[in-house]
Amino acid sequence: SWEVDIETMDYHHYLPLFFDGLCETAHPYEFFARQGIHDMLDHGGSKILPVIPQLIIPIKNALNTRNNQVMCTTMKVLQHLVASGEKVGEALVPYFRQILPVFNLFKNKNSKFQSCKLMSVHSWADGLKRVSALLWSGSLSFFLC
Template sequence: MVLLPPCSPDICGKDFRSSLKKPSPNYPHKTRKCRIVPAFTIQSMQKNTKVLPPPKCGVFDPLPPKPTMFRRCYQRGEFPVCIEFTTSGKRLAWKVPIEKLDFHHYLPMFFDGLAEDALATKRPTVLCHALKCIQMLVTGCDRVGEALVPYYRQILPTLNLFKDRNRNMGSGIDHTTTRGENVADLIEDTLQILERYGGPDAFINIKYMIPTYESCVLN
């Protein structure tokens, strides 16, 4: 009787079970997609995940239009102005002499519309045009600068946002400064005009809304 040696497998059971978990070479290996998860959560600590970037604040985006006193009065036809169509285009015409207007009654309405129709757009070209109009209004009429002090809360927030927003041209030349279209320079000029013509309470109110502003009168 001949005794044969015991049959020993080539691989043990542990190695065989681990080989079953490996992908078959005959089929392509599928990779799992990276999941987008919110930041500061437990999911962000898991494998095969990517943290979602924070949303943009949109501070320079135009504000949504809101119903204001100017719009309501304009739709009801309460303003003593109308738009005339001439051969050269459209122009604004007053129904009564400007000298007889009650500025204490109409000025808040017009500046409410200024904040809605011009400043809320946050477009530099529109802001520059509105700032030039404010400068002409304050310097061209007596006591208008003092009358505007209570309405700084409607005017100055947008100016505070764009006050230091100068374009970095590097070695180039910013031609908007020579054409008077640089919004940051116009804002600084407008604030100085508001302080000069706004009376003794102008600076403290400007400083409250725009902390980085420095007085052009006290200094």
């Protein structure tokens, strides 16, 4: 549980900080980053939209790791981000050029597998299949036309 009320937190400071943590793979850092993001997105409402520009570089950095676990977590966070408030998805459109190129590397991989699950250890090939499956499962259909 939080020491302070989430609604009173400075979203311009803390949300980008948690998004920076998307690159983490070691416990407990990965957990804190992911949980902090989801909690803030659940309670942020109108505070999220103005912070979108500050989230792009951490999102891009996480995707550019090409680490399966990091990419899966980031894609699930993107899904939650878009669902977290009105016009959030629309606010991401100007940044597509920065965050979508990495998806092109994975979109043509085997898409017959189930959606990506957060994992600790998987082979690179299995990881690629899961990333690809998440791309095409509809979870990120708001990005792909």
